[in-house]
Amino acid sequence: MQGEEGPGAASEKTSPPSGGKACSCHVGSAAQPGHAIDYLRGPTPQAPAVDYLRGSTPQAPAVDYLRGSTPQASSSTIPSHPSCTLQVCEAEDDAEWRQPHSVLTTAELLQREWERGKWPSPLFSVFGVFNHLFRVDWLHCADQGVAPDYLGNLFKHAVDNKRVPGATKAARCTFIGERIWEFYDDPAVLDKLKGFAEKSFSSEKKRKLPPKLKGNAACMRALVPFGKRFAQQFLDEADEKDGAIIEAGKHLGNCYDSLSMANRCFV
Numbered sequence: 001m002q003g004e005e006g007p008g009a010a011s012e013k014t015s016p017p018s019g020g021k022a023c024s025c026h027v028g029s030a031a032q033p034g035h036a037i038d039y040l041r042g043p044t045p046q047a048p049a050v051d052y053l054r055g056s057t058p059q060a061p062a063v064d065y066l067r068g069s070t071p072q073a074s075s076s077t078i079p080s081h082p083s084c085t086l087q088v089c090e091a092e093d094d095a096e097w098r099q100p101h102s103v104l105t106t107a108e109l110l111q112r113e114w115e116r117g118k119w120p121s122p123l124f125s126v127f128g129v130f131n132h133l134f135r136v137d138w139l140h141c142a143d144q145g146v147a148p149d150y151l152g153n154l155f156k157h158a159v160d161n162k163r164v165p166g167a168t169k170a171a172r173c174t175f176i177g178e179r180i181w182e183f184y185d186d187p188a189v190l191d192k193l194k195g196f197a198e199k200s201f202s203s204e205k206k207r208k209l210p211p212k213l214k215g216n217a218a219c220m221r222a223l224v225p226f227g228k229r230f231a232q233q234f235l236d237e238a239d240e241k242d243g244a245i246i247e248a249g250k251h252l253g254n255c256y257d258s259l260s261m262a263n264r265c266f267v
Contacts, residue, residue, distance in 0.1 A: 138259070143217035150252055151220065151227045152201035152211035154245060159198065163234050163242075173198045176230075183226045191218035221256065228253040 096102055104112065123129055158164050159172045166172035177196035184192050193200070193215050201213045213220065228249040235242035 139217050142255070143221050146252065147220040147224055148213040148215065149210070150248060151213040151223055154227055154231055154249070155201045155213065156211040157241070157245060158230075158234060163236075169198055173200075179230065180223070180226065183223075183229075189222050191216070191222045193219050193223075224253055224256050 092098075155173075155176055158176065159169050162172070164172050164175045166175050173196065180193065180196055183189065198204075200215075201211045203209045213223070215223075231242075231246045231249040235246055237243050237246055
């Protein structure tokens, strides 16, 4: 990858471990090297990320590449890289890869990905482009991700475990719906669901799918305070699972509260 160097831009020339042309890898500055996500874009601007994620070549399927360092590695093969399948399987808090001595420094991460043939994104060859310019896509990560996932699981848990009044699931869903309409009486709530039933958070045809409340991003965002309040009112904090759901609602609500305060000047 070749990129023009502007004033103050830092770049270092190296040669690939397997031979080939030298690569000018723009990493911003010594204090701000490229982020790991940049290495998922492929070795060249012409290599789509999806092809490169399949393995060392476009023909190597992703599942094989995750099993080891070569397309021929089987599921029983121990990966040559410590960040492959073993890290995915060992997700406990005391897993080996989580320990301080196993955490890679930025320089070590860059070196490891470079040895795998993963090059920095060409975007970082543009003068003035650094990691700190990129931000999390809140709408897709939270409004259409964490928030509907939490609300769907909250309502399903309440309905299936009889945390709200009602002799049947339909009756309990009706009860929750009535509480939502009461919440909507607040004139500050502008984005509202059109209706609420069991199918609103649970798929009738695909039972294996996890619960997820259906609705647009604005409706999900508006219901986060309701979810927090609903969990505190109807779940039992002494119960281990209920307590975890209540705490999750508090943390999610705090995230949205902080976001609102930070952007209050733009409202």
